[in-house]
Amino acid sequence: MKPGPFDYARPATVERAAALLAGSGFAKLLSGGQSLGPMLNLRLARPDLLVDLTHIASxxxxxxxxxxxxxxxxxxxxxxxxxxxxxxxxxxxxxxxxxxxxxxxxxxxxxxxxxxxxxxxxxxxxxxxxxxxxxxxxxxxxxxxxxxxxxxxxxxxxxxxxxxxxxxxxxxRFSKSARWGYYKFCRKAGEFAEAIGAVVRDPERGVCRAVMGATHSTPILVADATALIGQGFDAAAAGALLDRHEITDAYERQLHVEALRRATVQAGA
Amino acid sequence: MADGDIKEGKGVGARLIRKEDDRYMRGRGQYIADIKLPGMVEVAFHRSPLAHARLRGVTIPEEHRGSVFTAADMVGVKPMRAVSGLPGFKPSEQPAIVTEKVRHVGEPVAICFAEGRAEAEDIAASLIVDWEELPAVSDMLKGREPGAPLLHEHWGDNIFLESFVDGDIESIAKDAAIKVTREIRTARQCMAPIEGRGVVAWWDNRLNQLTLYSACQMPHIIRTGLCGCLGLDHAQVRIIAPDVGGGFGYKGILLAEEVACGWLAMKIGRPVRWIEDRREALTAAANCREHHYFITGYAAADGTLLALEAEATVDSGAYSAYPFSACLEAAQVASILPGPYDFKAYRCRTYSVATNKCPILPYRGVARTGVCLAMELILDGIAVEAGIEPYEVRLKALVPPEKMPFDNITKKHFDSGDYPECLKRAVAAIDVPAVRARQKRGEPDGRLIGLGMSIFCEQGSHGTSVYAGWGIPMVPGHEQAQARMTPDGGLEIRVGVQSHGQGLETTLAQVANEVLGIDPAKIQVVHGDTGMTPYSTGTWGSRCMVMAGGAVATACKELGKRLGRIGAKLLQTDVANVKIGNGEVVGPSGSVSIAEIARVWYLRPQDLPADVDPGGIEVTAGYKPQRDSGTFSYAAHAVVVAVDPVTGGVEILDYVVVEDGGVLVNPMIVDGQVYGGVAQGIGTALLEEMPFDAAGQPLASTLADYLLPGSTDVPSIRILHMETPSPYTEFGQKGIGESGAIGPPAAIVNAINDAIRPLGAEINQVPATPRRVVEAIAAAARAKKVA
Incomplete structure (x- = not known):
């Protein structure tokens, strides 16, 4: 598990980084390397050039x-x-x-x-x-x-x-009275989440948002979640959202709904 | 210092700080990856991407010719063969490098080398291999069916071995008030020592010898196996296991990579090194533990266990791995399934099935982890039917102390112990009434509390008669140890076993101290090198403290006699008048230190009379316990879990182990063994699983997919000791190394079932993943609706 050959550059400015990216060949940006590092070693990523951003002060x-x-x-x-x-x-x-x-x-x-x-x-x-x-x-x-x-x-x-x-x-910026909730379910501490529920309630700013994350794609966002979480948690409505995103596995559905419910409770809704 | 002080301080029974930790804690251990030889090249293997296929050809790009070798180049190299003497066994031939057909993903197709590993991997990736893919066997039960694809065509089926132990079940069954039947499965696991495997090989022209460093548990067995494959004399091969970072069975195997690297070093005349990476460990190396059971327990109405009937299938993988063979696991299943219990009738049929997966190896606990799960789940089932506490069912069936020593239904000879007392202590420590009260109260967060237990015995240090019966390439005989004085009064202990975390550099020094009284600080334990140690089958089967410990004691006693004879001369008295101990030889009117005797023997022989015993002060001695049927340590595990019925998450709230390992040579080290074993058992119970798809592809190729227990998954474990001596061993010690890993799956799954039983749900599979727990609860809910 060693990476294939690549070139490496460590620019000092965002302009220089952009110029390097615009050059020929397939370039990948390196920051913390916590995902890219293993991908390079497993040769799932095979860039010609690594542009290391960590020395750009801005x-x-x-x-x-x-x-x-x-x-x-x-x-x-x-x-x-x-x-x-x-x-x-x-x-x-x-x-x-x-x-x-x-x-x-x-x-x-x-x-x-x-x-x-x-x-x-x-x-x-x-x-x-x-x-x-x-x-x-x-x-x-x-x-x-x-x-x-x-x-x-x-x-x-x-x-x-x-x-x-x-x-x-x-x-x-949250207003002072804003509440939030965040619940994630992992097989063990430190592993990737199998389900994430996230809620922000900030009536002063007119914000009531909810997310079901760690799905197979982009997080499921409810930009106006008043109906979903405003009068207690509406599990059926959460289930309907999963239907719409074609999440059919019963176990996954149960986790996603429960994660959002727990986030909602934490947010005081 | 008084005699008692020394004994309490540093001999058998002392909690002596581990000598080897000084270098480990300072990062000064010397592992395979720390070895760098001049001119050394790095090896990468091109490995099969397919589970079952015929190899039509390998195309090597022109620029890499000379840096790549295939089986065609390895003329005269013999395949690895591990036969079993059990009747009906079908042997397999495992080539180091694939010859005609590949039988599991990850088999080496070509060995490639370069100055660095990355470049070697570049070369390996540049090969073009022409395959004819074949249908694969990825499930052992399907592999048993007629018409399944055949791994070894000439067999006619995929069964390495079928075995049968018969008993009169019928006469018991017809009157048994309780009958409990379950289908139970354990996952295929990958052993995961922190240090993977690795090889450094070079040819020494001066000695006409292949020196091969390997992260292994049994250097002498590797030497014998390697000589067979490479056609070398034993004198031409030296195996060195340097510091080895964990084994657990994973390193108790002759590797294809050892054969290939040994061959390559001779071929190119340069040192070569291969370091296993984690993907190779997960997808291309030995697996373990995959069992399937149909099992039925029969009991009287009061819960007294009467009979047990089982059909067990073990997924042995593609080849019979050297030296333990494809059948050790299933042979163990048949013989140890009855556990620590006494009952009337037993029947068990086992199948060792060849599949398109990596070969299996015995992993810490060997088959016991699976059989303990199967047996203990049945006993909990009986408890439910009888309406009594699970521990009560066990107390009725455990072999009582007054029957010890006891020959059980499969003729296992339990040497000593008080099994019921062990369980009672676990019951008291976990506080069963308090857990039951908490269950009744319910949890504010809606989680369900469960209590689970398991009890088992562990045959360890089993010797000649047991292994001769299995007829595998490796049969342990007398264990040998060498004890020799150095001129400055130091003692060298040389043993053929290998210490890879067990702390043998400390415990064997404690044994020598117990006999001779020499300070362990002046005792050096040499191990892991065939050039420096007596032949041994190595470190496996919880055998070192009994076998090597006994051998060291025997060698030290003989050395003591010789020192006594010389000491008597120096004290000008008859040998009958001297005693040895406390680091000196004591006569009627004075004493002489062992160090002084050694100094005179080596450096001032002119001070000795002409008639001194010429035997010298270097002794090799062999040892067997009075019986070689093994020691039986035993333990009860009790656990309290909280199960989240919505997410399926399981948290361990309390964990108790009551352990009887006989006389403990170093109780601190035993505690460490138990902690580590339980951590691994938690992995088996809740996390670890290598799934395969229908084409035989391993699906967990990184540690993000193959989950191991981490520090946050292992609770603080409470260990209580009993110390019932074995009547057969040198100090009464018993093998204990594997014990911790055996009990957790059974105890934890029983606890989960105890928690979810009110929902009508039950789980009979490990790992008990959140998904499986949730699905068991959902299935129970569906069943209720239908009813």
Missing amino acids: LKEIRETKDFLEIGACVTHANIEDGLVPDCTNGMLPSVASNIAYRAVRNRGTIGGSLSHADPAADWVSTLTVLDAEIVIRGAKGQRRVPMANYMLGTFEVALEEGEFLEAVRVP
Whole structure:
């Protein structure tokens, strides 16, 4: 299990990274390497060039405005877990971060890497969807932004064009009274989730969102979940959502519905 | 220092800190991957992507010719063969490199080398192989059916061996008030020592010898097997097992890779190294544990066990692996299924079935993990029918202490012990009434509490008579050990067994200390090297403390006699007047230290009289216990679980082990063995499974798919000891190494069933995954609706 041959570059600026990506051959971006590393070793990924983003200072930056928190792509899960990143979600971000895989993975794995890899079972995929985060994308032509719900297109598939990469995420600021819930079911601690339920209720901002994640594809988002969770949890409605997404396995359905129910309870709904 | 102090401090029974931990804890262990020789090349294998196929040809790109070898190049290399003397056994021939036909995914098709492993893998990936794919056998029950694809065509079927133990079930069955029948399955598992396997091989021109380092448990057996395949004399092969990071049975096998790397080193005249990666370990190496049972227990109305009838099938994989053979597992099943119980009639038919999977090897506990599960599930079933506590059913059936030693229904000779007392202590420690009260109260989070138990005995250190009966290539005889003094009063102990986590560098030093009184700090235990140690079948079957421990004691006693004879000369007294112990030879009017005797013998022989005993102070001695039918340690496991009936998740809330390993040489090390074993048993019970698709493809090729227990999955385990000496061994010690891994699946599945029984649900399969638990509950709900 050793990787095939590849070239390696470690640019210092996002512009240089974009230029390298635009060059010839198949390039992959390296951040924490917690998924890409094993994929290289298993030779599931065979890039000509690895562009290591971890020495670009701007990708580790944090920016705060009154509306949102912007987290650079190369910020690690551990930094979020440890409170080195300010929180605007009444504890949701650090709580989710602290339960990603194992600490060794969290020390290196990054929020941008996880979202670019787009494994449906990854915590940030469901979390940033329920948070209604915005993805900041950098390309040779500059920056653009898309909502998380439009960013992930499918399993390991995201809305990055040729030569583009994820530069940062913008997380909307919760109001003080906002409540959240997050429940994931794993076979054992540190494994990928089999089901994720995530809920954000923020009446002050008019937000009531719910997500069923760790499906076979993009998370199932209910952007207005008032009917689903507003008057207690509507298990039948959750089941109907799974029908619509053609999730038919009885065990998986039971897990998804239960994960969302538990998240709903945690969110005080 | 007083005699008692030394004995309590460092001999048999002391909780001595492990000598070897000094290097392990400092990261100074020397494993295969730490060995780098000048000019060494790295090996990668091109492995079969198919489970069953004919090999039509291998195309090697022009630029890699000379760096790739196939079976066609390996003229004269013989296949690995592990026969069994059991009547009806069909042998298989396992080539190191595939010759005509591949029988499981991962079989080596070509050996490739380069300066680095990545480059070797590049070369391996560049080969083009022409296959004719054949239908595969991926399920042992289907493999038994007529018309199944044949692995070894000339057999006419896929049965390595069918065996039958008969008894008069019918006369018991007709009057038995209770009959409990179950179909029980255990998963195919992959053993997963932290260190995988690995080989470094080089040809030593000076010695005319192949030196092969291998992460193995039985260097002498590997040497014998390798000599057979490569056509070399024993003098031409030296096997060294350096520090080895866990074995569990996984490293008790002659590897295709050892044969191929040994051959390659001779062919190219350079040192070669192969390090197994985790994908190879999961998909291309030996598997273990896959059993299927149809089993029926008969009992009286009060729950007294009367008879047991079973049909057991073991998935042996594609080949009979050297040296344990494809049949050890099923032979064990038939002989140990009755467990620690006494009952009237027993019948068991077993099948060892060839399938298109990696060969199986005995894994810690060997067949006991499966038979304990099958037996203990039946006993819980009987308890439910009889309306009594599961432990009460067991107390009625366990062999009582007054019957010890006891020959059970399959003629296993239980040496000693108080099985009922062991169970009673577990019942008390887990506090059955408190658990029952908690169950009644219910949990605020809706989880269901369950209590489960298992009790079993473990035959260990079984010797010549047992293995001669199985007739496999390896039959243990007298275990040998060498004890020799060094001129500075140090003691070298040389043993043919191999320590790969058992702490033998400490415990064998404790044994020597017990006999001679020499401080363990001055005792060096040498092991794992055929060039330096006496022949031995190696480390397996919980045998080292009994066999090598007995051999070390025997050698040290003889050494003591010789030291006494020299010491008597130095003390100018008759040998009848001296005693040895406490590190010295004591006479009527003075004493001389063993160190002084050694110094005089080697460095100042002029100080010795001419008539001194010329035998020297280096002794090799052989040892067998008074009976070689094995020691029987035993243990009761009791566990409390919380089952989430919605997600199927299982949490272990409490875990108790009551263990009787006879006299414990180092109780701290035994505790460690039990902790580790239980962790592995939890893996068997809840997590570990290698599934295959219909084409014979292994579906868990990384540790993200093959789940192993981690630190968060293993609860804090409470261990209680009993110490009933074996009447047959040197100090009364018994083999204990495998015990911890045997009891957990039975105890945990019984606990899960205890929790979900109010829902009408039951599970009879390991691992008891969340999906299986949920599906069992759903099936029960459906059945209720229909009713």
